[in-house]
Every structure is written in C-alpha cells, then in structure tokens.
Amino acid sequence: MTTTVETILERALSGQDLQQDEGVWLLKQTSPEAIAQIRTAADQLRQQLVGDTVTYVVNRNINFTNICEQHCSFCAFRRDQGEAGAFWLAVDQILEKAADAVDRGATEICMQGGLNPNATINGASLPYYVKLVESIKHQLPGLHLHAFSPQEVQFIARQDGLTYAEVIAALREAGVGSMPGTAAEVLDDQVRRVLCPEKIDSATWLEIVSTAHQLGVPTTSTMLSGHIETPEQQIGHLERLRSLQQHSLHQEYPAQITEFILLPFVGQEAPKPLQRRVRRDQPVLKDALLLMAVARLYLGRWISNHQPSWVKLGLAGATEALRWGCNDIGGTLMEEHITTMAGAQGGTCMTVEQLQAAIASLGRPHQQRDTLYSKVDIGYQPVH
Template identity: 55%
Template structure:
C-alpha cells in the first residue's frame, strides 16, 4: 500500500487510537525513506510550526550507585567500585547556582538506585531534601527529576504508597518527570535487555500516577538494538493510549517524545555482537524519527532528537524528519557518555540556535514544558 494511503489510515479524526495495521505497515521497513521524511516533516509543520525550540538546562546525575544490573548500562556502579560516585548536597547546590547564573531554567536530575540514599532512615526524605537544597541554591528553577523507575524505588524503599511519594515530592518542588527507564515497553525485550528493571506494566502504572497528580512527563523509546518493528509500534501505541487517558482526565500528560538511539560501545560483549554496531545507524534512526512523528500524530506535538547520541549534526538533520525541538544545553552528561556516545556533553545556546538557523528555521528558547521565556530571562 502506498505510504500516503497508509498515513491516511493513521489519521485520527475521532479521538481513537491509530490503526495498528497501518502503523505496522508504516514501520515495516518497506516504505521509501523520502516519503516518510516528507510526510513527517509536513505533519511537524502542521502541528508545531517551523520554529525550533531549545531549553537551557543542566543535567545532574547525582549518583551512579545502583542495585540493578541492566544488560546495556555502563553507568551503574557498586558503592566503592572504580568510577563510582555519589555527590553531596553542597556540590549539587554549587552546580545548581552556576547553572542558574548561566541562564538555565531547568535542572534535570536522574541517578542510580542507591539504597544508601536516605535521610534519617527514609529514602523519600532524602529525595525531598535534595529537591529543597537545589531550590534553595537556585530559587524558581524547574526541577525535572526522577524517572518512573526511581519513583517506584523510593516507594519500595520506604514501603510507602506511590501516590504519597509523588504528592510529597511535588510538594518539595518536583516540577515534571523524565520518561526514561521505558526502554522498549515489550515484556519479551525487557526480559533479555533489563530483566531487573520495572516491568512495562509497572512503568505505565507509574506514569499514570504521575499524570494523575497533574505532573507532566516526557516519553522515550530506546531503539536500535534487539527490538523489532512490532515492538516499536506497540510501544508507540501504548504511549498514545496513556496520552489519551491523560487528556480525557484533563491533565497535561506527556510534554514531548524523545527517541534515544542505542549506544553499545560499552555494552556487554554478547549484546554488542547481537546488535552489530557500537554507534547508532543514522539512516535507520532518521526513519524511526519520522515513523514516531507519524504514529504519535496529534497526541504528541513536540518531538526531540538526542544530540548526545546522534551528534549535533545528526540531531540537526532530525529536524527535517519530524522533530521540532533540538533539546537542551545539558552542561554535563554521564549516563550516555559512559555508554560510549561521541556526541559530547554540553552545547551552548548559540550552538543549538545555529543548528536551527542552518536549516532556515526560526528558533526560540523555551521552558521545560514548552512555554515562552520572558525577555528579561533570556541570557545576554
């Protein structure tokens, strides 16, 4: 079936989920890349316009101590092992102050699952104190923090209902939640890739609870490893279903979708052999970028590539394949870099702006949740 006809079958005119058969056909690999690119770029223009957005943020990976052993992860360490770290509040506050002085409007916090991260015996109290310390150092900054896996870990550590964990963290300053730890929402893939990680069902349950509390989250897919097209389609349709439930409840739901290409340079040798590459296949990732735009449709206005994984040139090209956002400055990054990514760990606002203008597209700085930045808040 021609690409245009399949895309027409994906069109959602009555608030229903995309047609699964058409979705699988779009993602089968049989569709011409040029047709996917044109269709995705046109839908991007229709939903998000031509303006490319970016956020000035700082990434804070506060610890890599972790009790899990995901098969692809080069970030986690046991306490005391070479390369292990756990930053204290004073250092994190120093980084937060510096970020805000540089014009950052967001801190993105993610770390390993550290069972020693407790305050007076409570994991939840530790994370509350961490958020409060960062807001003390950088008043008013947006805290985009703690993946669904981390939120569930906190609840399990304190034997506390997830509802209470989210409510208390929101009260301590949590502004939104990264949609990482999703990897691929396929039980079969997860059993091979990350059997110790929370299940696909659990990830969805945590996200539903996050959205129910009025917090937005991002959505991700880690692709380009052992997953099949059907796994990606099921993942994307699951995200649409979650977004549909959020909108029906009158809450924001997902703020953006981010495709995360698999980096295998530091992965275990058996997985590296199965995948057959250490760095992303750019052509394949651009096709997936277009497929994501087409399948997620109007349910996801904002799409972002990963310049850390693709390099800035690759991320700039992704702006022609359905993306409308170029991401954040990050200032530092450890998880992907320790996996062997070569895209760098920091970009200036000027570099991100130049990426957009090189395509003849206008550009603007945004907030974490895609709001506008007041003129007085823009960096000089």
C-alpha cells in the first residue's frame, strides 16, 4: 500500500468513507508521530461532527440474573442454576432498584442478564420479559428502558418458536425504549468460534439489530477488543457496523445506531484457557486509545457518538479517550457486575460530580443527556 497516513487522515476529515485496508493501515502504525497524527485527526473529526461538549447519562445498570445456559470463554459472570454465586432477582427487587435509581436522578435503566431457561411464565419466555418490562413502566412510566441484547432476543425467540420481529415488537409495546448493542463481541465468526461458540453468529446479530431499527427501536453498538482478534478483524467489525447503519438510513428505518462503545477485554478472572491465550489481565490503554481513534475515523459521519468504558479503563483512561475521538463518557451505572466479576478495576459506580470533574479537567463543557442523546435540562438533583 503506497498511500500515507496523512492521505488517509485527509480523506477521513473531508467526509469520505475509509476503505478497510486504510483502516488496517492506521491500526498498524507504531511510530509516535503517526499515532499522534491519528489522535489529532480523530479529535478534529469529533469536533466537526458533534462539537466540544462531552455528554453523560444518569443511569442504573441492572443485571437481573447471572444464570446462563451458555459458556462464553471470556465470561466470569455466568453461573449454573444452584451454583454458588448464582442469582436471579425477583421483580420486586428489580422495581426497588429502579425506583432508587429514579430517586437518585436516573433517566435510564440498562437491563441485561444471562440466558436463564427458567425465566418463564407458563413455560414461555416472552411473557416473563414482557411482565418484567410492564411492571417497571407501570411504576415508573417516565423511565427509559434500555434493555435486552440481540442475544437475549434470539434466546426468547428460540425458546418460544417466535420470529425476531415478534419478540422485538412485543418488548417495544411493553415499554422497551432501546436495545443494547452488546453480544457483538467481534463480528467475525472465526473469532466467535473461540470466544463465544454458543452465541449467535455475526449475521444473526446484524439481522436482529436491523430488525430493531425497522421496528423503530434504536440500538447502540459495541466491540469487545484486545483478546485474540487481529487488526483486520477489528476493521471488519467496524465495516459491518458502518454498513448496517448505512442500510438503516438508506431504507429510512425509523431508528438507527445511536453510539459506538469500545469494550476492552478484562481477563483477570476469565476462564483459564482464554487467559493463557491472551496473557494479560487488564486492557492495554494505548491499544484501546488507538482503536477508539481509528473507530471514530472509520465510522465517520455514520455513527456520531463514541463512548469509552470507564468500568474497563478506569475514569482516568476514559477521560483520556475523550482526546482520542470520544464525545461521551457514559453513565453513572450505580452498579455493575459483569465486568467487575471479570476483574475490572474501574469500579461499579460514578457520581455525576465525578463525571463532570473528569470532563472539566480537559477544559470542555459537559451536558447531561438522555439515552437517545437529547439534552436533559432538568439537571441532576442529588438526594440527601
């Protein structure tokens, strides 16, 4: 490839879509000068597309069960029914957590869990999930439910013999406002056969997210990085996300991807076989920062909002990512179990004041947002 880093960056900043080989070329740069150029370009593109204001959401994360039928090679969260550490929250417990979150200023509940075959009503899965959503919305009608990944949608559909569209439409009608774009890991089936052989394949993940968009349910998008995947596979993942977003927009679907979130791999408590292959317990910050910058450049104008994970990188690492193309610092979460059980050191909760101080340390303004990136004017009212 004869092109230069400068040429690729100029193309990205002029609004052109990068080619896959150009994205790989950027990811393989090792000189400090080239990496500094990539960082600067990603930051410039961020400023062009979304300005200097850094957003955050006041939310609570509820992992309602860790009982799961699958055995992903990176997961330290899952348990079998009856195993030590297994849990499954009752609806009343979930309602209590949701109400407490609203009392603390939350506008969103992010709710995901393991694939629990016993989570049924009269032997069917969908009625259980619908009842859970309806119970929350009945008690807290103004709360946005960001709930149930494409993997969970496939699980419900498979359990009950339904189409993906039937499941998504029922959850939407019950009160789900948006779908987390998790379970994507890396959208490369060679990687998935090692990481998560029981999970849905790449095509199914893309189909479910596209169906959600068609039915008016916005989604996020994610990538689990820094394990066994190659730069080529990382860019292939970004290409699939970009193509999916382009399709949703060109088809004029009523919803699209709202954000991209990089989730660097935390391996401290991962099952031993994957630990031995990856040979690191915590993410490598410099690798994550470069990938976030290239993701900003590659996804371009198609996905405007980019978010690091303070749970995985720590608040200092996530704050640094705001200089590498990210414009959102995520949510307060209030509690987090999946990554923490994997050995993450970033913590499980951030206060609004902590997030605002981190943003202010860069000399940039902050703004509370809702799940779909609309400005929240009411401000944060801490409960004393």
